[in-house]
Amino acid sequence: MSDITHLLELVADDMHHVEEKMRSGVAERYPDLAAVVDYLMGAGGKRLRPVLSLMASKFFTADPDKNYALAASVELLHTATLVHDDLIDHALLRRGMPTLNASWSAGSTILTGDYLFARSAELSAETESVRIVKLFAQTLMTIVSGELQQLFNDGHDQVPTREQYEQRIYAKTASLFSAGTEGAAILGGATQAQEDALRKYGDNLGKAFQIMDDVLDFQGDEDVVGKPVANDLRQGIATLPVMLFSQNNPSHPTINTIKKAIIREDVSDEEILAIVEAIRTSGAIETTLEEARHYARQAQVNLQIFPDSQYRQAMLEIADYAVARDV
Amino acid sequence: MSDITHLLELVADDMHHVEEKMRSGVAERYPDLAAVVDYLMGAGGKRLRPVLSLMASKFFTADPDKNYALAASVELLHTATLVHDDLIDHALLRRGMPTLNASWSAGSTILTGDYLFARSAELSAETESVRIVKLFAQTLMTIVSGELQQLFNDGHDQVPTREQYEQRIYAKTASLFSAGTEGAAILGGATQAQEDALRKYGDNLGKAFQIMDDVLDFQGDEDVVGKPVANDLRQGIATLPVMLFSQNNPSHPTINTIKKAIIREDVSDEEILAIVEAIRTSGAIETTLEEARHYARQAQVNLQIFPDSQYRQAMLEIADYAVARDV
Numbered sequence: 001m002s003d004i005t006h007l008l009e010l011v012a013d014d015m016h017h018v019e020e021k022m023r024s025g026v027a028e029r030y031p032d033l034a035a036v037v038d039y040l041m042g043a044g045g046k047r048l049r050p051v052l053s054l055m056a057s058k059f060f061t062a063d064p065d066k067n068y069a070l071a072a073s074v075e076l077l078h079t080a081t082l083v084h085d086d087l088i089d090h091a092l093l094r095r096g097m098p099t100l101n102a103s104w105s106a107g108s109t110i111l112t113g114d115y116l117f118a119r120s121a122e123l124s125a126e127t128e129s130v131r132i133v134k135l136f137a138q139t140l141m142t143i144v145s146g147e148l149q150q151l152f153n154d155g156h157d158q159v160p161t162r163e164q165y166e167q168r169i170y171a172k173t174a175s176l177f178s179a180g181t182e183g184a185a186i187l188g189g190a191t192q193a194q195e196d197a198l199r200k201y202g203d204n205l206g207k208a209f210q211i212m213d214d215v216l217d218f219q220g221d222e223d224v225v226g227k228p229v230a231n232d233l234r235q236g237i238a239t240l241p242v243m244l245f246s247q248n249n250p251s252h253p254t255i256n257t258i259k260k261a262i263i264r265e266d267v268s269d270e271e272i273l274a275i276v277e278a279i280r281t282s283g284a285i286e287t288t289l290e291e292a293r294h295y296a297r298q299a300q301v302n303l304q305i306f307p308d309s310q311y312r313q314a315m316l317e318i319a320d321y322a323v324a325r326d327v
Numbered sequence: 328m329s330d331i332t333h334l335l336e337l338v339a340d341d342m343h344h345v346e347e348k349m350r351s352g353v354a355e356r357y358p359d360l361a362a363v364v365d366y367l368m369g370a371g372g373k374r375l376r377p378v379l380s381l382m383a384s385k386f387f388t389a390d391p392d393k394n395y396a397l398a399a400s401v402e403l404l405h406t407a408t409l410v411h412d413d414l415i416d417h418a419l420l421r422r423g424m425p426t427l428n429a430s431w432s433a434g435s436t437i438l439t440g441d442y443l444f445a446r447s448a449e450l451s452a453e454t455e456s457v458r459i460v461k462l463f464a465q466t467l468m469t470i471v472s473g474e475l476q477q478l479f480n481d482g483h484d485q486v487p488t489r490e491q492y493e494q495r496i497y498a499k500t501a502s503l504f505s506a507g508t509e510g511a512a513i514l515g516g517a518t519q520a521q522e523d524a525l526r527k528y529g530d531n532l533g534k535a536f537q538i539m540d541d542v543l544d545f546q547g548d549e550d551v552v553g554k555p556v557a558n559d560l561r562q563g564i565a566t567l568p569v570m571l572f573s574q575n576n577p578s579h580p581t582i583n584t585i586k587k588a589i590i591r592e593d594v595s596d597e598e599i600l601a602i603v604e605a606i607r608t609s610g611a612i613e614t615t616l617e618e619a620r621h622y623a624r625q626a627q628v629n630l631q632i633f634p635d636s637q638y639r640q641a642m643l644e645i646a647d648y649a650v651a652r653d654v
Contacts, residue, residue, distance in 0.1 A: 030475055084441060088434035107415035108478060110437060114411060114471045117444060121464035125457065133460045137448035144441045148357055151435060 004321045007314040008046065011054040014068065018050050021072035021123060036112055040079055050075045052205070052318065053180030056198050058311040060188020066127045067187060073123035073136060074180040080116035081143050083109060088147065131186050139179040146171020150237070157263050159238050159246045166207075173213075174206030197302045201315070204299035208322040211292035214239035216327070218276060218285055230276050236264040240291060242275075245284040254278045292323045331648045334641040335373065338381040341395065345377050348399035348450060363439055367406055377402045379532070379645065380507030383525050385638040387515020393454045394514060400450035400463060401507040407443035408470050410436060415474070458513050466506040473498020477564070484590050486565050486573045493534075500540075501533030524629045528642070531626035535649045538619035541566035543654070545603060545612055557603050563591040567618060569602075572611040581605045619650045 008015075022041060026034045050071035057067040087109045117140070124136035146168060160168070181202035185195040217232055218241050232239050238246070238258070246258060254275045261267045261275075279285065296319040306312050335342075349368060354361040377398035384394040414436045444467070451463035473495060487495070508529035512522040544559055545568050559566050565573070565585070573585060581602045588594045588602075606612065623646040633639050 033475060084437050088437055106433060110411050110415055111471060111474050111478060114444075115475060117441075118464065118468040118471045121448060122461075122468060125461040125464045128457050130452065130455050130457055130460070133457070134449075134452040137445065137452045141445040141449055144438060144445045145356065147438055148360060148442060151438060
């Protein structure tokens with residue numbers, strides 16, 4: 001259940017076309033940038049967003065080339081936001097590899113991200129669908145708004161509410177998963193019910209993935225996940241495990257340190273590890289996992305209106321994988 | 328001829344709607360960002376891109392709201408690139424005011440630019456026209472590619488060719504002017520000849536403006552234009568006055584310093600001022616001005632196919648203004 005290689009194989013031929021679209025135009029014009037784009041493209045992601053978009057497209061009959069353009073647009077938009085995000089966060093490690101800005105100048109990083117935005121916009125327009133382009137623009141706005149919220153919002157001085165957390169994981173992850181699967185429905189001329197189902201599948205699955213990431217941020221070993229444990233909290237971001245722990249243990253001795261971390265005061269490595277230990281032994285991780293599983297199950301329910309097929313089966317199994325993986 | 332306030336008045340009512348579209352959505356969601364956007368919006372620009380797009384729209388009958396969306400999209404795309412540009416260039420002054428990144432963190436600057444890209448994409452999609460959205464995506468790609476070219480291109484170690492210069496001013500300025508006027512033709516259901524004419528008008532006018540900016544960079548007084556003289560050369564960018572001077576005076580004693588500046592070696596303020604003096608007395612400025620006037624005249628010729636009207640007249644006068652202004 002924790003290996004989905006055989007599922008990804010189902011759309012491997014389509015993904016070949018998607019990869020071509022993602023890379024096209026770079027190498028001829030900007031050999032230096034091509035190396036960077038190759039590096040970004042090959043940095044170990046599973047390409048779940050385009051893969052799920054392609055799988056969703058199999059419920060319909062549409063011009064494959066438009067589906068490839070949509071899938072490539074979604075993945076490039078994801079990559080573009082990661083590139084700028086790295087610069088914004090000054091993250092030192094992502095996927096266990098040095099981030100772009102560690103070896104490049106800030107200027108090159110901004111421009112590389114902008115290039116990927118531009119290419120992503122071009123690809124979304126290649127679908128010739130105004131609705132797809134609107135979906136692209138809205139998704140970009142949702143992602144950027146989520147980051148602005150994080151930067152500006154007054155919620156920063158306290159543990160976020162459940163509503164704020166949901167908004168955050170939607171903006172950060174679910175919106176793009178959802179754009180890929182809903183976009184496939186739009187291109188396929190789906191009924192309203194089918195379109196709603198695929199939008200919700202992407203939304204629920206994206207949330208399951210993000211909540212699982214938030215679990216792994218507390219469970220994971222630095223050597224395995226390639227970044228320090230409680231990385232979010234170190235950056236002042238309280239995720240669901242922290243929220244549940246704080247709610248259920250309001251007078252725990254680590255609560256003050258959590259509050260310090262959230263207002264971005266200096267917190268030592270020892271203090272962080274004490275919080276991690278407290279959260280791990282509190283049951284908050286298990287409850288968070290339950291939440292992730294809830295969203296994964298919802299995603300599976302969303303697919304009930306479609307007839308059985310190997311693609312539907314794969315989409316169901318990917319929902320299981322989302323909450324069973326350990327990296 | 329150097330004051331176009333009365334021309335801008337012609338579309339003042341329309342511009343009111345455009346401004347509203349540019350600002351809408353920010354204040355409610357991000358009060359902190361709203362202040363920044365207001366600052367960027369009010370930073371003294373003449374809004375020539377949306378103004379010309381609106382004037383061009385008057386040759387046709389189209390839904391005014393779509394024309395406003397197009398004009399707002401063009402101006403926001405321009406603003407977005409300026410915001411990232413400032414960060415890339417580490418420019419200290421623009422329009423005589425502190426740039427965004429001088430007072431903000433790099434992260435806020437990147438996100439503010441991304442927000443403006445997203446809003447610009449939303450507005451272009453509001454036109455409900457796939458062709459407009461494609462024009463938007465292509466223009467963004469052209470602008471970003473121009474900046475990448477500047478960052479990566481091997482042309483950096485020598486005085487650029489005429490072709491490289493044309494590409495640069497197209498990417499930097501003419502592409503967006505042209506997107507605004509061509510976009511108005513597309514929304515207006517123009518004939519192919521009308522569309523070509525308005526695209527070329529924007530292209531030629533944009534080039535006239537940029538070449539004039541390059542002239543002013545050598546003529547201007549720091550107190551008037553709000554940035555140091557020969558600012559481009561200080562950043563290693565050789566514009567037309569430098570190109571013409573180098574071509575006509577290959578053994579002038581300042582040529583070696585020019586080459587040093589272009590490969591971004593340290594060049595002192597005295598050395599820069601010696602180059603400026605040499606260029607000013609060489610006739611290169613006058614020849615460059617002639618080039619700018621040539622493009623302005625071409626832009627006027629492009630409008631010949633349209634019947635006379637106050638808007639056509641204004642567009643002709645703005646072409647005169649482009650090369651007559653002293654700031």
